[in-house]
Amino acid sequence: MEEAVRTGNLPVDGRLETANDAALVAACKERVPGAFQELLSRYRRPAVTLAYQMLGNMEDAEDIAQEAFVRVFQAIPRFRGQAAFSTWLYRIVTNLCLGRRRRTKTTVNLESIREPRSAESPSRKVTEAMLTRQVLEAMSPDLRAILLLRDQEGLSYCEIAEALTLPLGTVRSRLSKARIAFRRIWNQLSEGGEEPS
Amino acid sequence: MKCGLYEEQLSSYLDGELPAARAARLEAHLKTCPHCQAELEAMGGIASHLRAASSLVEVSHDFDKRVIRACGYWQVKGWQRPVKSYLRPLVIVALILLAALTAVWTFFTQPFEPMPQPAPARPIVAPAPPGSIAPGLPDTEQQR
Numbered sequence: 001m002e003e004a005v006r007t008g009n010l011p012v013d014g015r016l017e018t019a020n021d022a023a024l025v026a027a028c029k030e031r032v033p034g035a036f037q038e039l040l041s042r043y044r045r046p047a048v049t050l051a052y053q054m055l056g057n058m059e060d061a062e063d064i065a066q067e068a069f070v071r072v073f074q075a076i077p078r079f080r081g082q083a084a085f086s087t088w089l090y091r092i093v094t095n096l097c098l099g100r101r102r103r104t105k106t107t108v109n110l111e112s113i114r115e116p117r118s119a120e121s122p123s124r125k126v127t128e129a130m131l132t133r134q135v136l137e138a139m140s141p142d143l144r145a146i147l148l149l150r151d152q153e154g155l156s157y158c159e160i161a162e163a164l165t166l167p168l169g170t171v172r173s174r175l176s177k178a179r180i181a182f183r184r185i186w187n188q189l190s191e192g193g194e195e196p197s
Numbered sequence: 198m199k200c201g202l203y204e205e206q207l208s209s210y211l212d213g214e215l216p217a218a219r220a221a222r223l224e225a226h227l228k229t230c231p232h233c234q235a236e237l238e239a240m241g242g243i244a245s246h247l248r249a250a251s252s253l254v255e256v257s258h259d260f261d262k263r264v265i266r267a268c269g270y271w272q273v274k275g276w277q278r279p280v281k282s283y284l285r286p287l288v289i290v291a292l293i294l295l296a297a298l299t300a301v302w303t304f305f306t307q308p309f310e311p312m313p314q315p316a317p318a319r320p321i322v323a324p325a326p327p328g329s330i331a332p333g334l335p336d337t338e339q340q341r
Contacts, residue, residue, distance in 0.1 A: 036268070040261055048260070049251040062257060066264050073268040129250040150212075151244035152251055157214060176208035179240045186246075 021085040028076045036073060043069075043086065046153060047093050053148050054097035056137050064100065068092040083162045090153060091163040094145050101141045135185045143178035150175055200233055207237050 009023055016024065016038040027035035047068055052061035071092055079088065136144050149155045149163060161171045203226050209215040210223050227234055257263075 037261070037265070040264060044260060044264075045254075045256055048256045049254045052254050053247070053251060058254070061254075062260060062263075066260070066267060069264045070267045125249060126253065128246060129253050132246045132250040147243070148247065152247040157212070172209055172214060173205075175212075176205050179208045179211075179243060180204065182243055183236070183239055 022081060025076060025079060025081060025085055028073075029079075036076075039072075039085070040069060043089055046086070047089060050090060050093050050148055050153060051097055053133075053136055053152060054094070054141070054144060055100065056133060060100065064093060064096045068096055084159065086153075087155065087159045087163050090149060090155065091165075094149065094163060098141050098145060131186065131189055134189055135182055138185045138189075139178065139181050143174065143181055146171065146174050147178040147182060151179075200230060203227075203230070203233055204236060207233065207240055211237065211240055 009026065016027065016032075016034050019027065019038070021039070021042075024035050024039050028039065044065070047065040048061050051064040051068075052058055055061050055064065068089060072089060079085075083091075136148075139147070145164065146160060149160045150157075155163065157168055157171050157175075160166070160175075161168050164171070166174070203223055206215055206219060206223050210220055215223065227237065
């Protein structure tokens with residue numbers, strides 16, 4: 001497996017499920033059956049979620065994620081692997097979302113957030129999720145994108161800089177602004193300026 | 198105002214991206230400032246809020262199908278390569294069969310032409326001298 005990580009080859013057992021992203025990308029270039037489906041399976045949810053948090057509409061989010069995967073599929077033969085696959089995918093999703101946000105002003109669809117199945121204080125969880133969505137919606141798209149890439153997707157500063165084609169210093173300062181903005185809007189929207197726990 | 202300056206550094210400090218000297222100054226400030234302490238803690242909670250909200254998002258069951266259809270079903274399924282690898286011998290076999298069938302068809306559909314028969318041999322007769330009766334003529338001719 002270590003070897004596979006370094007070389008981007010499929011593991012010895014040939015199982016796509018245990019292959020790393022680089023190996024799957026290489027397998028996609030070789031048209032190995034099932035390789036693209038495995039990438040799709042891994043990143044379907046993160047891509048849709050990122051798009052949803054950016055746009056606030058589930059239908060648009062799935063459209064954007066679908067378009068992003070189609071672009072990935074078409075461009076994967078030319079993908080040189082200088083950035084991680086996830087960074088590349090998130091860049092495509094983010095750019096598509098920012099492009100759509102510029103064209104159309106979407107509204108928050110709170111019904112898209114469904115009740116969780118677990119019995120553990122569902123109402124509180126859903127309420128906080130709605131509040132989070134409202135806060136994100138109130139933020140500027142650029143700040144929202146950088147906040148989601150860092151705090152939701154867990155990208156490093158360097159990966160965010162690659163994904164958004166920004167200097168590292170801009171990432172640092174913009175992320176700081178985004179977090180401060182999130183906090184201020186959260187406090188404004190919370191009843192009585194309640195602090196987020 | 199003093200807190201405002203530090204507030205801008207809280208985000209980088211949270212991610213371990215603040216240079217050591219500035220981090221040390223910020224830590225000294227945090228020990229004496231409950232407001233910045235609370236702000237730092239709240240900033241650290243943003244990630245959990247975002248993840249909690251995203252955990253409630255459900256992707257449609259047919260999402261993968263739609264993506265694969267949009268990409269081109271056979272290309273995604275990786276059938277392009279097997280088809281190509283099988284195509285060459287198939288084409289060769291098909292061409293050989295076609296040539297053989299054409300030959301057989303041509304052979305059986307051409308009209309039958311019998312071999313040309315050689316002309317019957319005719320006796321070589323020397324020319325008769327003038328005034329003599331040519332030999333080999335019918336008797337009636339000789340009687341005349």
